[in-house]
Each structure stands twice: as structure tokens, then as C-alpha cells.
Amino acid sequence: MATEVLWWIFAAAIVGASAGVVFSRSVLHAAIFLIGSMAGVGAMYVFLTVEFLALVQFLIYGGAVTVLILLALMLTRRDAAGRPEPVNGPQLPFALLLGISLVTILVAVALDTAWGDSGEGPANIAIETISERMFTGFGVPFVLSSVLLLVALIGAIILARQEEGE
Amino acid sequence: MRDYTIFIPEYIAAGSAVGIIGIELFWPKFRKDWLAYITAIAALGWLVSGLFFIGKDPNSFQGLIRSDDFTTYFRLLAASIVIVVALMSATHMRTRTKTVAEYYGLLLVAGCGMVYMAAATELLTAYIALELLSFSLYILVGYLKRDNLSSEASLKYILLGAFSSAMFLYGMSLIYGVTGTTYYEGIAEGLTARGSGTDPAVIVGMMLILAGVGFKVSAAPFHMWAPDAYEGAPLPITAFLSTASKAAGFALILRLFTGALIVDAAEWRWAVAVLAAVTMTLGNLVAIQQSNLKRLVAYSSIGQVGYMLITIAAIGYGDAKVGQDASSALLLHIAGYVLATLALFAALTAAYNRTGREDIPGLRGLAETQPFLALVITIALFSFAGLPPFAGFATKLFMFQGATTDELLWLVGLAVLNSFISLYYYLMIIRQMYLFDPVGDISRWKVSPVLWCLAAVLMVGVLFIGVYPGPAFELTERAAQPLFEAAGLGSFQVQQP
Numbered sequence: 001m002a003t004e005v006l007w008w009i010f011a012a013a014i015v016g017a018s019a020g021v022v023f024s025r026s027v028l029h030a031a032i033f034l035i036g037s038m039a040g041v042g043a044m045y046v047f048l049t050v051e052f053l054a055l056v057q058f059l060i061y062g063g064a065v066t067v068l069i070l071l072a073l074m075l076t077r078r079d080a081a082g083r084p085e086p087v088n089g090p091q092l093p094f095a096l097l098l099g100i101s102l103v104t105i106l107v108a109v110a111l112d113t114a115w116g117d118s119g120e121g122p123a124n125i126a127i128e129t130i131s132e133r134m135f136t137g138f139g140v141p142f143v144l145s146s147v148l149l150l151v152a153l154i155g156a157i158i159l160a161r162q163e164e165g166e
Numbered sequence: 167m168r169d170y171t172i173f174i175p176e177y178i179a180a181g182s183a184v185g186i187i188g189i190e191l192f193w194p195k196f197r198k199d200w201l202a203y204i205t206a207i208a209a210l211g212w213l214v215s216g217l218f219f220i221g222k223d224p225n226s227f228q229g230l231i232r233s234d235d236f237t238t239y240f241r242l243l244a245a246s247i248v249i250v251v252a253l254m255s256a257t258h259m260r261t262r263t264k265t266v267a268e269y270y271g272l273l274l275v276a277g278c279g280m281v282y283m284a285a286a287t288e289l290l291t292a293y294i295a296l297e298l299l300s301f302s303l304y305i306l307v308g309y310l311k312r313d314n315l316s317s318e319a320s321l322k323y324i325l326l327g328a329f330s331s332a333m334f335l336y337g338m339s340l341i342y343g344v345t346g347t348t349y350y351e352g353i354a355e356g357l358t359a360r361g362s363g364t365d366p367a368v369i370v371g372m373m374l375i376l377a378g379v380g381f382k383v384s385a386a387p388f389h390m391w392a393p394d395a396y397e398g399a400p401l402p403i404t405a406f407l408s409t410a411s412k413a414a415g416f417a418l419i420l421r422l423f424t425g426a427l428i429v430d431a432a433e434w435r436w437a438v439a440v441l442a443a444v445t446m447t448l449g450n451l452v453a454i455q456q457s458n459l460k461r462l463v464a465y466s467s468i469g470q471v472g473y474m475l476i477t478i479a480a481i482g483y484g485d486a487k488v489g490q491d492a493s494s495a496l497l498l499h500i501a502g503y504v505l506a507t508l509a510l511f512a513a514l515t516a517a518y519n520r521t522g523r524e525d526i527p528g529l530r531g532l533a534e535t536q537p538f539l540a541l542v543i544t545i546a547l548f549s550f551a552g553l554p555p556f557a558g559f560a561t562k563l564f565m566f567q568g569a570t571t572d573e574l575l576w577l578v579g580l581a582v583l584n585s586f587i588s589l590y591y592y593l594m595i596i597r598q599m600y601l602f603d604p605v606g607d608i609s610r611w612k613v614s615p616v617l618w619c620l621a622a623v624l625m626v627g628v629l630f631i632g633v634y635p636g637p638a639f640e641l642t643e644r645a646a647q648p649l650f651e652a653a654g655l656g657s658f659q660v661q662q663p
Contacts, residue, residue: 105370113367115343140230144282144294147180148301151275154187154268155305161265 007047014040031069038062052127172225172233175215175241176278182208183271190267198266202256205270206249213245224648229349230288239497239645240284240417243504244277247410250508253620254515255402262310269309276302280410284417287425289338289348292418296382299414300327303407307399319398326381326391334378340371350426357429364430372427372434383415385441385475386448389468396464401518404460405511408467409504416500419478420493424649435482439577442479446472450587459514459524462591466550469588470503473562473581480569486650488571494646495568498639502549502557502631509624510546513539516617526595531604536611540599542621547592549628552585557631564639
């Protein structure tokens with residue numbers, strides 16, 4: 001019971017923080033809200049007793065990625081103070097309509113579907129099992145994603161590289 | 167038993183990519199056009215190593231990657247496209263950037279991504295392969311950093327690409343949530359086991375996946391990125407975008423929809439049919455108003471995607487026999503389309519290198535100053551429109567024939583109507599070349615020998631498939647065969663042409 005109440009509190013917090021990302025008028029504030037949202041998802045993983053995922057979520061998404069975003073914002077923008085910016089365009093009504101209908105559909109789908117249930121609740125999965133799945137069972141996507149990261153790295157270098165005459 | 171030999175062709179391609187980047191890193195004065203020729207040679211090695219896989223027994227790597235004739239077909243296609251695009255780029259990119267090694271490296275890696283999109287039989291692998299191709303393309307589109315249009319195109323492509331990936335992933339997660347597996351075979355089993363009454367999550371998941379891959383092949387209404395990306399990209403990359411990324415998208419769609427989602431075909435086939443109708447009509451109607459050549463080709467290729475989607479809808483409506491015919495015809499059409507597009511772009515690149523203009527009046531009087539290029543462009547455009555005796559006629563005929571089921575007659579009729587619309591704007595280009603006198607310098611000029619040979623070879627290819635499609639048809643029929651064997655849809659006799 002207590003976990004269930006906590007779960008709902010965290011769920012509401014995640015939704016609130018995510019709304020903050022979208023609606024806050026300064027990019028900087030949005031990035032800070034993003035940390036909250038990511039950390040909330042990490043807490044959800046703790047409830048599901050998948051501790052390794054929770055750890056990864058906190059370390060990589062809550063920590064590294066958002067700090068990187070903040071640093072990039074501070075380094076590339078002239079005013080780091082976070083002055084408000086206009087966020088609404090003429091497509092607001094359409095976006096609203098589309099967003100609301102999408103949410104309705106997804107909520108209806110989530111409630112109306114008999115989800116595949118393995119019969120047992122989530123168990124704490126040992127890190128050995130995860131590494132075995134990742135490096136043997138899913139070795140190919142792992143290698144492919146390392147190539148993908150290499151491509152992303154090369155792309156970042158090409159974008160950031162200063163050429164003569166710039 | 168893990169058989170690593172099925173990866174050898176891509177080891178060659180990816181290894182050469184790293185080598186090529188290394189050459190310029192340690193030897194910055196290395197001639198830039200030689201890098202293009204090295205890339206072409208590496209891709210040739212890739213192609214030759216791919217030839218050894220023809221007719222070999224299908225081989226699955228842990229249920230993730232399948233090496234069969236279908237994979238081999240797309241491997242040969244990817245390698246050929248990379249060869250042509252690399253040769254096209256040699257003189258084009260030489261004067262436009264200071265460093266080109268990454269350009270050629272990424273070209274090879276993008277080709278590998280395409281192969282694994284065709285080979286993947288598991289959702290995560292397919293998704294990562296798709297991203298591998300997309301990431302490489304984002305960078306290649308924006309490679310001309312000092313050109314604002316190129317950077318703008320790249321940014322738009324990245325944003326919309328990320329959006330479409332998110333949709334694809336969401337769809338994947340819904341399907342996974344219902345079936346509990348990401349393997350195509352497992353998904354098909356899971357969906358069958360659920361019996362009657364499809365879950366809403368499956369339907370929404372399929373729609374999201376369809377929207378995600380629809381973005382990648384630029385089907386309307388998910389086509390917004392295509393004209394901008396085509397316009398901003400360097401010309402050879404526009405050629406690569408309109409051939410490799412579309413072929414790869416259809417490879418993924420074919421594998422996924424025949425291997426996993428065919429079980430619930432009733433839920434997605436109408437959506438594909440509607441998508442096809444909207445895509446071809448919108449592509450062709452908007453193409454009429456374009457004055458920039460690249461944008462025109464973008465919209466015309468959107469129209470072509472519409473025709474190709476008919477076969478996917480037919481796979482949903484028909485039985486395994488129809489599916490087999492439709493998908494082998496689709497593979498043949500892709501081959502013909504790729505040949506014609508590459509021929510068109512080889513000629514356009516040569517013209518652009520000379521005139522520096524990419525609007526349609528820039529081709530004015532080309533028949534006078536460079537009759538060979540005008541001929542190649544004309545043949546490529548007639549092939550797009552589907553006039554005999556060019557490739558487009560034969561392949562479209564097979565495609566519409568294979569896709570004709572009772573439910574889809576209206577769609578095939580619409581496609582034929584659209585082909586006539588497309589003829590109008592193709593003829594506008596041809597009119598500029600043949601009926602007007604050239605402006606300015608009216609002396610004849612020479613095309614560089616590499617581009618000349620390239621255009622000639624591709625033109626002969628277009629004519630060959632158009633006049634004598636038999637051998638190519640047999641090839642694609644064999645390539646399409648594993649799709650329906652793997653799905654376990656019963657043993658039916660494959661029709662001989």
C-alpha cells in the first residue's frame with residue numbers, strides 16, 4: 001500500500017517535471033526540470049526492483065547527459081542567465097489538438113489492452129544476467145550501437161571543427 | 167553455433183571506412199579525388215565478397231541477423247550505390263570542402279546500416295541499423311558547413327528524424343509489451359497465439375511503427391523533411407538519399423511486415439493503402455510547381471514511394487502467393503528506380519559542375535551544348551514516368567500486376583493516373599533541354615571521363631532492364647523468396663517467369 005502511494009507521488013512528480021521542461025520559458029530552467037524528470041524515472045525503476053537500470057538512469061541520464069546539456073547551453077549562449085523566450089507559435093491550436101488526442105489514445109490503449117504477463121512480478125535481476133544477455137544474446141546490436149556512437153562522434157567533430165576561413 | 171563469416175562483407179566496408187579516415191588524418195595532403203576512388207575500390211571489394219553469398223543456405227545469427235538471398239540482394243545494391251555515389255563525388259566534393267575523408271568513410275558506414283536494416287530479424291537490431299544509416303545521413307547532408315542551406319537541411323533532417331525514431335520506438339515498445347519479445351518470429355507467434363480480438367495496443371503500435379518508417383522513406387504526410395534535405399545536401403548525397411535510404415526503408419518494411427506483422431495484416435493494410443494513395447498524389451501534384459531540380463526530384467521520389475507502398479498493401483491483402491509476387495516486383499522496381507535515379511544524378515552532377523545552377527532553366531539548351539547528358543537525363547526521366555522501353559515501364563508493370571487484388575484495383579488505377587501527371591513535369595525539364603537555345607556560352611563542352619562512363623553504364627542498365635527484364639526478375643524473385651519461407655506461411659510453389 002505504502003509503495004503504491006509513493007508510486008503515485010513519483011508519477012505525479014515526473015509528469016510535473018516533464019510539463020516544466022515543455023512549458024518553462026527559459027532553456028536553462030527546462031534543462032533543470034529535465035534532471036527532475038529523469039531522476040523520477042530512476043526512482044520508478046527502484047520500485048520495480050530493477051536496481052541496475054535505476055543506477056544507470058541516475059548516473060547517465062540524470063547526471064551525465066543533463067549536465068552535458070547544461071554545459072553546452074552555458075558555453076554556446078551569450079546570456080546564460082536564462083532570459084525567457086517565446087515558446088508559442090501559430091501552430092499552437094493544432095499542436096494542442098494533436099497532443100490531447102494522442103494522450104487520449106495512448107491512455108485508452110494502456111487501459112484497454114491485456115498486456116503480456118509472464119505471471120511473476122519483476123525480480124531483482126543480477127548484473128551477471130544483464131551482461132550475459134547484452135554481450136552474447138544481443139551481441140550484434142551492441143556492436144552496431146558502438147559503430148553508431150563512433151559515427152555520432154565523427155559527426156560531432158565535423159560540426160565542431162574549425163576550417164580555414166571560418 | 168555462431169557463424170561470423172556472414173559479417174565479412176561489412177567488415178571490409180567498415181574497415182575501409184576507418185582506413186580512409188586514417189589516410190587523411192596522417193597524410194592531410196592526400197589528393198581528395200583519390201580518396202573517392204579508394205572508396206569505390208573498397209565498395210567494389212564489398213560487392214565482390216557479397217557475391218559469394220548468392221544461393222548459399224540461409225543462415226541466422228542468433229535470431230538477430232539473417233543472411234539469405236534477401237540480405238544479399240540489398241548488400242549488392244548498397245555496395246553498388248556506394249560505388250556510384252563515391253565516383254560521382256570525386257570532382258564534385260574536391261573543390262567544395264577542405265577535408266573529405268569523413269565524407270567517404272560515412273558513405274561506407276551508411277551502406278552497412280542499409281544492409282543490416284535488410285538483414286535484421288529483431289526489432290532492436292533493426293532500429294539500431296536504421297539509426298546507423300540515419301546518423302550518417304544527417305552528417306552527410308550537412309557536410310558543406312559553409313553553405314547555410316546545407317546546415318539548415320541537416321538540422322531539419324535531424325529534428326524530424328529524431329521525432330520519427332521516437333514514434334518507431336514507441337510502437338516497438340507497445341508491440342513488445344503485448345508479445346513479450348522483440349524477435350520477429352516471436353512477435354508473429356505471440357500475435358497468433360492471442361487468437362481473435364486484436365489488442366488496441368497492437369494496432370496503435372503498428373500505426374506508430376508505420377509512421378516511423380513512413381518518415382524514413384518520406385511517405386506523405388511524413389515527407390516534410392525530404393524536399394529541404396534534398397535541396398541542401400551536396401548533389402551526390404541527394405542521389406544517395408533518394409536511393410539508399412528509400413531502398414533500406416523498404417527492406418526494413420518488407421522484413422518486418424512479412425516476418426512479424428503479417429499475422430495481423432487486417433489491422434494495418436488499409437492504412438498502408440491510404441498512405442500509398444496520399445503519398446503518390448501529393449508527391450506528383452506538388453512536384454508540378456517546383457522550379458528547383460533537387461526539390462522536383464524530391465517530390466517525384468515521394469510519388470515513387472507511393473507506387474512502391476502499393477505492393478506493401480498488397481502483401482497485407484493477398485495470400486502468400488500474392489505477397490511473393492508483389493515483393494519480388496517491388497525489389498525489381500527498386501533496382502530500376504535506383505539505376506534511373508543514379509543515372510539522372512550522374513548527369514545532373516556533371517551539368518552542375520559546369521554551370522553551377524540547380525534550377526530547371528539552368529538546363530536550358532543542354533541538348534545543344536552537351537547532347538549526351540541531355541539524353542541520359544531524358545532516359546532517366548522517361549524511366550521514372552514509366553514509358554517503354556525503359557526500366558520504369560517493365561518494373562512498374564510487374565509491380566502493378568503483382569499488386570492487383572480485388573481490394574486494391576482503385577489504388578492501381580490511381581497510380582496509373584499519377585504516372586500521367588508525372589509525365590507532365592518530366593516533359594517540362596526535357597522541353598528546357600531540347601526546345602530552347604542555350605544562354606551564354608553555346609560552345610560544346612566535355613564531361614569528365616569518370617562521370618561520362620558512369621552515366622553511360624547506368625543508362626545502359628536502365629535500357630537493359632527495360633528491354634530484357636528476365637534475368638533481373640529471376641534475381642529479385644529469388645531474393646524475395648526467403649521472406650515468405652521465414653514467415654512460415656506454408657510451402658507454395660514459386661512461379662517461374
